[in-house]
Amino acid sequence: MSPIDQYSRAAHSNFAHHSPLDPENFADRHIGVDVPGLAAMLEALDQVDLDALEHAVVPPAIRLGRALDLPAPATETQTLAELRGLAAKNRSMVQMIGMGYHDTITPGVIKRNVLENPAWYTAYTPYQPEISQGRLEALLNFQTAVSDLTGLDIANASMLDEATAAAEAMTLMRRTSRSKSNRFVVDADTLPQTIAVIMTRAEPLDIEVLVTDLYSADAGLPIGDFFGLLLSYPGASGAVRDQQALIADAHSREAKVTVAADLMALTLLRPPGEIGADIAVGSTQRLGVPLGFGGPHAGYMAVRTDVQRQLPGRLVGVSHDAAGNPAYRLALQTREQHIRREKATSNICTAQVLLAVIASMYTVYHGPEGLRRIAQKMHLQAAQIAATLRGAGVTVEHDVFFDTVRALVPGRAREIVTAAREEGVNLWADGEDAVQISVSEKTSAAHIESVVGVFGAEAEGWTAVSFFGDLQRTTTFLTHPVFHEHRSETAMLRYLRRLSDMDLALDRSMIPLGSCTMKLNATTEMEAVTWPEFAGLHPFAPVQDAAGMLELVDQLEKWLVEITGYAAVSLQPNAGSQGELSGLLAIRAYHRSRGDDHRTVCLIPASAHGTNAASAVMAGMKVVVVGTDDGGNIDMTDLAAKVALHGENLAAIMITYPSTHGVFEDTITDLAALVHGAGGQVYVDGANLNALVGLARPGEFGGDVSHLNLHKTFCIPHGGGGPGVGPVAVAAHLAPFLPSHPLGLIDPSRGEVGTFGSIGAISAAPWGSASILPISWAYIRMMGADGLRRATLTAIASANYIARRLDEHFPVLYTSATGFVAHECILDLRPMTAATGVTVDDVAKRLADYGFHAPTMSFPVAGTLMVEPTESEDLAEINRFCDAMIAIKGEVDQVAAGVWPVTDNPLRGAPHTAESLVGDWDHPYTRTQAVFPAGVVPARKYFPPVARIDGAFGDRNLVCSCPPVEAYA
Template identity: 60%
Template sequence: MAFEETDYHPYDFANRRHIGPSPAEMEQMLAVVGAESLDDLIDETVPKAIRQAEPLGWGLALSEQAVLHRLRQVAAKNRVMTSLIGQGYHGTVTPPVIQRNILENPAWYTAYTPYQPEISQGRLEALLNFQTMICDLTGLDVANASLLDEGSAAAEAMALAQRAAKSKAKAFFVDRGCHPQTIAVIETRAAPLGWTVIVGDPFTELEPEEVFGALFQYPGTHGELHDFSGPIAALHGAKALACMAADPLALTLLTPPGEMGADIAIGTTQRFGVPLGFGGPHAAYMAVKDPLKRSMPGRIVGVSIDARGNRAYRLSLQTREQHIRREKATSNICTAQALLAVMASMYAVFHGPMGLKAIAQRIHRKTVRLVKGLESLGFEVETKHFFDTVLVKVGAVQGVILKAAEAEGINLRKVGATHIGISLDETTRREHTQKVWRAFGGDMLDRDLDHEYRLPENLVRTSTYLTHPIFHMNRAEAEMTRYMRRLADRDLALDRAMIPLGSCTMKLNATAEMMAITWPEFADIHPFAPDTQTAGYQELIGDFSEKLCAITGYDAFSMQPNSGAQGEFAGLMTIRAYHASRGEAHRDVCLIPVSAHGTNPASAQMAGMKVVVVKSAENGDIDLEDFRAKAEQHSDTLSACMITYPSTHGVFEETVRAVCDITHAHGGQVYLDGANMNALVGLARPGDIGSDVSHLNLHKTFCIPHGGGGPGVGPIGVKTHLAPFLPGIEGGAGMVASAGSASILPISWAYCLLMGGAGLTQATKVAILNANYIAARLKQAYPILYASKTGRVAHECIVDTRVLKESAGVTVDDVAKRLIDCGFHAPTMSWPVAGTLMIEPTESEPKAELDRFCTAMLAIAAEATAIAEGLMDPENNPLKRAPHTVEDLVGVWDRPYDREAACYPPGAFRVDKYWPPVNRVDNVWGDRNLVCACPPLESYAAAAE
């Protein structure tokens, strides 16, 4: 039997994985847009003057099987050892029920930041559990919903102490027992702000009157345990604040920082079930005394009520968020490590307080047995009281012992020339202890060593923790699985519907790209493991960096920053170091357009720069004359300008080269924000346009998922002249993060391999097509606020909903909540223009989903028209009462519109409808009745009456 051969090849699907519209659908969309072809649309949209000359080329797109095989090859080059290095990073056991149902579950990892609380109740509850856990363990009043890493959390604590302390001192004291990477990050953050960092012994070298605050490590980096209540009292006497970097697992056994009088506690929750991952991502934490809550950086989840009086969670005190405060900000924090914080919180729920305590006790007992064995071998263990870490004096045989340990498959910590550090964890087994003894020259069994504790009696914890019922639930796997499923079902993530957020690029996170991050060869590598054990990571990062250089036109990359905002800071610090090397350290002015991302001015302020705001023209572009005038005015002190391209208004500005030329003519450097890189890949390169440095949001353009508000990676690319000043290079920008987030880089690398250069370029073109298609379909009901001279938008468009406010009193919030009824997350609200929606569909969405969204938006406009024409009550209508829940289907219905119109508006699915778990959340009630930890159920009785 003969078959007709097809020209379709299975590998053709490689590009279709990320590109939603089919070729036939693209033809239909182009007809609506009014373009003859996709290439014609791009020619009308992207200025020819900035188009890159050569296409991206590093071979054809690979199949999923080929990419996974390539990842296996690279992973095999990493050598997984038992790392007892410590230094803030420990082996941990991720309960499989958490790994499968959280870390590997797209319902959790594809969610966006919970700015729309009604569709984020699941992750908000999990993050509230995290905050409760941190408050309980640290003994402090309020915790945030996580920070990026312990080092940068310590730097944030320093900044918080400086602005909150009544001391007028300009120095910050750091315990010499802090982890080296933490000290390095603190020094980086302090330098541009003119603060002196004093590192020393807190009991003999701290002069409280000379500092605005101090940081103590608990336990210390070498395992020592101290009662810091004396130094803390002395600091308070001098009107300074006390911060403690504390291991949360150790706090199940040790007196918490709050009981010592500490004002601020920070640390990492990595050992709560989050893999080492060569350094990250891991959820840091910060907890503070109540008076500091409004000054604390990061997000805070709080409790409120919805329109029915039912309990509802939300982000509290949002106006204190740093990206909102712009140049007045003292931090640029606008993200977190939400996914990893959720994992850590579930680890605590899974084990409960007694389980966590049992883990800590076992680790301590193992450490005591190890120490007793070393002592019997004649070695001096200098750490007399400890939790899990000790410092051993070994003298001239240090190298011999380290080499012998490595031969046993064990990594130990080299400390100076004569000492070795050893840190145990919950993965340590008897065989590991015996291998360490053999490396030290002994061969014994530990069964003959008595169990005992070597915790200082005055520091043994007596207070309770994790008393809320959530930490005492039935931890049978069936119940845990159902709890996590219930929370996931309360959320609307990318696995359910399009999330059309402008600037945030919520695109597909392909399953094949995600698979490698949990492989032991990537997940179980310590960040300070020897280079000989990380050849796979080095190869992956090296090849990925080369690809990013080809994409951007830059010459070198640093993968250190853990977020886009951290990348901004790193880029500006690189520029700062460059100017200093040329004897121009006085250059400290940064020009920033009024339309810039809110983190831009915050980052500039943190880098010690003075922000000068540049006006926008009527069409949303940078006002070139104002830019030129201010560059000339500050010519002698101009350090940098920060621009976004395409613009924040979603347009390719034709004056971008002129902006770069003007900046360079006055001695400045150009920082081009890479947030909108999804509109450039394969079409134009920032390094060719004239910029000197950019950060890239790998959690946007390069497919690392948002995880409900993190993780992210914000690497910076630079031109050759800035390369010697990158973070981590001597004489450069300094350390901006503890270790980076290497374990999620395989996602972005796999994306590049799966797409190939041609696929990446096609993705950019389709992202632009999808945005123009939505603009074309919606312009009949909503003005499109900005467009190019040819009438085109870039990869996103701003629709003006203020016309609904003028005609019917319908606000942008009403539109956002009504979209929930239709099964959508709202686009970006009121930014960069108040009262508007910025829509970015990305290339991942097929035409059917774009049409469903447009149907919903047009129906909302029609409802507003009905209000304007008097056909609907101006206050009691589906828009003002949205979103509607299942509860609205039962009981008495006394509204002047019917239930079907309320719950099944155009665009909503009938069978697979998403039902929000709460009605509209009362933000005002939540801020007036601030609760940021798990409250008892009876506390809602009054509110529900």
């Protein structure tokens, strides 16, 4: 037989067992289960087809009963062509607006090997640290860089953006300041978007915000007490000021001080920690992260050690593993908001990990000398512009600045900005009398010539510059070897590859996390994110520049309205937590508009998503918990009692649907009627929307508001713990109360700055993390109504198939009255633990030896695993996971039988590293059993880089910056 004949026979044999794919149908590629695989799953569930499964699982009262009204699905090629058309409608400009956003250069080696690399963007939050060492090291580099640059003791692993970081700093200062005042003082020369978010966040918490000029001749701190002070360094106007006296004065009044600082400027300026600040916040956007029409960008927060254990957000710390080797983990994980619920001090349950990784690698690639050179070039260019304008008779307001020159041009600001646009440059007009010019890493001599030309000047040569006098930085930064070892692209490439090889992400295997929906992030969906027409847009550029982007936003909003059954959507919230807060603030504003200020009680079932309670507290509401029954459903008797007790003051109920217990509760419409009858609103958490799309619409079965997690249902990747987008969708009566923004729609031709909505700004940018919206747009565009419905039902089928296969080994805790789960199931390990001593942690760690990420541990029920397969996994991978779980149960049985002691067995010793293959071995199980358990093919083996990590040691000995090289000896 010829080689060609052999190939043809093999190909025919292969195709005989798989249904042919339609190359024009994206849904066939997105949905992992093929026709034979689906038939096998449905047979195991005793269902004839997906329609029958829908009728068996989804309560009839909520079923949509029709197809969604969406455009017919486009192919991948057509979708990219449409995106190219939208991109072409955007106007590419030289962005010299500043205002917290600056053009930057993403080094190609970082763009290709981080931002566009699924090994990084498909990873999950590093709750399982043994299989997350690569991204944890990258985040530790981020924390070290931020701590070094700010001169403060400890930094977290990123915030959502600069404005929310400042708002979080406000509440942190309130918790830790000795002052009992409720006043918070803000430097008037602070970015307007930061002030707007602070105002939004302060009002429900009864914080009085005083925005004041601190620098005029007779100014200074206001009279009276205040708990905190926010300064900007440099200011929004570009001015660099000596703030030591203000900080000392605030401290003398027992107030804390936060400085919003530009990290690039801090390579040249004395850092906030040296001038007395307690906290520093800001953005790392200009460290290699594209503008992207406002996001996503990693904010940062750094603090002194006296408040480190109340630092919001995630914190990477250094501990050691079972072999004594240094290892990284998330420190102080008990601060996670889904654990603390109504006792939480923040509702943030994510970070901007992918963007933080980019920023950290930018600092690794350039090092301290490279960053300083970039900063010096920008400062020299700004000084050149200032000197040239002064030489032409233009008044430059500030003598000391970093990268932003503020020119006073009475009555001519709009004229100058319009003239600059004709030269292809965007400047910032502050009213009619001032123009600001911000230089960036991309600013060239030709750009400077164009800018000064519109003022009637000619660019002069370089001028001598005094670098800030007493404010010039004299201390070193980025001294750790990691910031000095990767200068060549070869070295950087290999460093990034080494880190990604240590991690277990979706590009290697199924990540069966319940509630987090780790589904395919298709390459076509991701492709437009780095196109310059989208990535190069400034969020405060004139609206005409973003015509294509805004058309995409409008289409996506309309599609989400159709999918959810609501009347309006805002895409501003840049995380699910911010979407939750937006929805609750809309409910609060609606009640207040009707004179019902007393409606402040928020009912939250014990089965609700974890951040709900934290968000309610932040929205100024009082949380009342509603119990669940033995089946995991909301206890309707208890709900009726709570509604009767609190009816007059009832603001809302927050429910997750299907419930976090993984069940379609058939009482949902009765619940909504009960709450509405008492005058309350129904908030349906959209965390589990992947079980509803195309089957039911929350806006129709009783919801008044929902937030959606685009990183779950609509394919924005998790990125190791962010970015996310959390749009808020509302019924018509709540539409007037959607988020607003002080710089929402800008039209320089009319001198207008538009706003929309009423609750205030939720995020720093008008459309939040706009640059990743093309991902969800492309997903919906390619799936169409039928594809979305099929994906939902396949996800439900996959979850039920897993539940059926594993139930005899690990009992499924909750099912509906018909015996089905929704898109996820909870496996109850508590009887096993009680009988054998083997814990949920042991099973989770052992899964790493089988090449799997663990399901969600101990949430929402302690001692359980919550599994969600999604629609993207094929039957072979689902069976591989089930086989691994069954094999693990077999190992547990060996412990129960006394073959292995509970203190020394493959589960308690897991995960096992490659190092365990050599040296002494004194365990009662073999090395082969340790590293090559049943079903694991040696040639495809994933080895966790570290053994089990001692989390308690890391919390007792908090080290959250790069350890010295000697620690690895």
